Amino acid sequence: MSVGTDFKRIIRSGLVNFSRNPLVSAVSVMIMTVTLFLIGTSILMNALLSFSLTQISDRVDINVYFFPNTPESEVLSFRDEVADLPEIISVDYVSEVAAIAEFRERHEDDYLTIQALDELDDNPLGATLNIRAQDAAQYESIAQYLEGVAESSDPIAGDIEKINYNQNKEIIERLGSVMATIQRLGMIITGFFVLVSLLITFNTIRLAIYGAREEIAVMRLVGAENKYIRGPFMIEGVLYGVVATVLTIGLFFPITLWLSKFTTVFFGGMDMFAYYVNNILAIGFILLVAGVLLGIISSFIATRKYLKI
Amino acid sequence: MIYFDKVAKVYPGGDTALEDVSFHVAPGEFVAITGHSGAGKTTLVRLILAEVMPTGGSVLIESQDTKDLHSGHVPAHRRRIGTVFQDYKLLHGRTVYENIAFAMEAAGRTDEEIANDVPYVLELVDLEDKASRFPGQLSGGEKQRLAIARAIVNQPEVIVADEPTGNLDPHASQEVMQILQKINELGTTVLLTTHDTDTVKKLNKRVIHLERGRVVSDDAN
Numbered sequence: 001m002s003v004g005t006d007f008k009r010i011i012r013s014g015l016v017n018f019s020r021n022p023l024v025s026a027v028s029v030m031i032m033t034v035t036l037f038l039i040g041t042s043i044l045m046n047a048l049l050s051f052s053l054t055q056i057s058d059r060v061d062i063n064v065y066f067f068p069n070t071p072e073s074e075v076l077s078f079r080d081e082v083a084d085l086p087e088i089i090s091v092d093y094v095s096e097v098a099a100i101a102e103f104r105e106r107h108e109d110d111y112l113t114i115q116a117l118d119e120l121d122d123n124p125l126g127a128t129l130n131i132r133a134q135d136a137a138q139y140e141s142i143a144q145y146l147e148g149v150a151e152s153s154d155p156i157a158g159d160i161e162k163i164n165y166n167q168n169k170e171i172i173e174r175l176g177s178v179m180a181t182i183q184r185l186g187m188i189i190t191g192f193f194v195l196v197s198l199l200i201t202f203n204t205i206r207l208a209i210y211g212a213r214e215e216i217a218v219m220r221l222v223g224a225e226n227k228y229i230r231g232p233f234m235i236e237g238v239l240y241g242v243v244a245t246v247l248t249i250g251l252f253f254p255i256t257l258w259l260s261k262f263t264t265v266f267f268g269g270m271d272m273f274a275y276y277v278n279n280i281l282a283i284g285f286i287l288l289v290a291g292v293l294l295g296i297i298s299s300f301i302a303t304r305k306y307l308k309i
Numbered sequence: 310m311i312y313f314d315k316v317a318k319v320y321p322g323g324d325t326a327l328e329d330v331s332f333h334v335a336p337g338e339f340v341a342i343t344g345h346s347g348a349g350k351t352t353l354v355r356l357i358l359a360e361v362m363p364t365g366g367s368v369l370i371e372s373q374d375t376k377d378l379h380s381g382h383v384p385a386h387r388r389r390i391g392t393v394f395q396d397y398k399l400l401h402g403r404t405v406y407e408n409i410a411f412a413m414e415a416a417g418r419t420d421e422e423i424a425n426d427v428p429y430v431l432e433l434v435d436l437e438d439k440a441s442r443f444p445g446q447l448s449g450g451e452k453q454r455l456a457i458a459r460a461i462v463n464q465p466e467v468i469v470a471d472e473p474t475g476n477l478d479p480h481a482s483q484e485v486m487q488i489l490q491k492i493n494e495l496g497t498t499v500l501l502t503t504h505d506t507d508t509v510k511k512l513n514k515r516v517i518h519l520e521r522g523r524v525v526s527d528d529a530n
Binding site: 005017020212213214217218220221222223224225226228 | 385389400410420
């Protein structure tokens with residue numbers, strides 16, 4: 001007898017069992033869907049929080065404010081000097097004109113502020129340099145270097161109004177640590193739920209096989225080999241995994257679509273739906289592997305008890 | 310064919326089911342093992358199927374001592390023996406046809422053989438028009454006939470029937486006995502256990518009588 005025929009019969013038998021026990025199959029699939037849904041949720045949540053953390057750490061920068069009317073050439077030559085430092089990734093120059101334009105735009109609804117600004121003859125804002133480091137850890141030393149310049153006898157020192165690294169730093173660090181804590185806590189909680197639902201899925205499959213223990217005993221008495229008895233149950237396990245994956249992938253469409261309304265506003269502009277759609281193959285693959293493995297392993301362990309000779 | 314040589318079976322816990330049981334069943338023979346319940350008939354069947362091992366003596370099927378059977382060879386050993394049980398032991402999730410086909414699949418038979426032989430044995434036990442029914446939809450007699458069909462489909466050298474008429478009415482019992490006799494006439498060895506001495510008397514075959522785990526009479530001696 002060929003391996004192919006054996007395999008074909010095992011698959012057919014698994015398919016027949018799956019369709020002939022609709023209630024048991026439906027319950028197993030639903031329980032497994034919950035597990036896969038939790039796994040999917042933790043993947044999406046992790047992506048969201050990582051994205052937000054990156055966004056936040058991207059916002060850390062050092063702003064060097066110059067007094068109004070500082071000659072542009074001086075600011076630009078200082079910019080070039082700073083930009084040569086190896087730790088620095090970029091230095092953006094915002095001119096006095098650009099600074100006031102940006103300020104007006106930001107306060108366009110604030111009538112009083114705009115009016116006060118209009119009454120001034122001169123531009124009260126100076127030029128700014130926005131300095132970004134390659135690594136968040138380098139800001140401290142960059143800030144120290146800038147402070148040193150501001151206190152030195154260098155001619156530019158007199159033009160620097162303030163350096164606002166410390167103000168940003170605390171807020172950003174606190175926000176960053178809150179986000180990191182949320183991420184860690186989220187992973188622990190979802191990890192716990194995933195573990196619990198894995199156990200529930202395993203138990204559901206075990207119960208389904210417990211219900212078939214007499215059939216297993218009969219098959220053994222008829223002289224069926226273990227692979228022949230166990231195979232169809234494992235195929236059923238695979239089917240639970242496949243159907244549950246399809247259901248879970250389907251479920252995430254409306255959910256991420258709905259969530260993206262909030263994530264684009266609150267989590268630094270991440271479009272959850274777009275992320276899901278772009279990564280659907282990878283996520284689907286992870287869910288499929290998890291579901292199929294869970295089904296196969298559960299069935300294997302659950303049948304072992306009844307197959308001891 | 311079947312040899313019991315000074316066989317003893319004591320279950321864990323100390324219950325003695327069989328003690329010093331010796332007999333030999335020749336190929337083509339029809340042997341009835343009788344005795345009250347608890348006499349050790351079912352243990353005898355379980356020993357033949359290598360479900361349990363003797364605690365003393367040896368059980369041989371042909372030249373194979375069941376004690377020497379590697380656990381991986383037990384399925385093949387069981388496929389050499391067609392077994393019929395009092396409680397039928399059918400696969401409830403499968404149709405009449407599939408119950409028989411399963412035994413053939415387990416024996417590694419081809420799809421063509423299955424397609425040919427299943428209808429043939431179904432006809433032999435008069436169940437050809439119930440092929441697509443499930444066991445739950447059959448009467449007791451029909452279930453037992455199905456069990457017999459399953460037992461003979463792989464053409465085993467021996468059929469072991471453990472109280473096959475125990476749950477059946479007299480009419481169904483008679484049918485089952487007739488089928489077993491027919492199988493025997495076609496050359497298959499049949500070993501039957503029963504507590505129903507009347508049925509056995511009508512058969513006019515060799516009878517081994519057990520009492521409290523011991524052979525008290527054997528027509529062969």
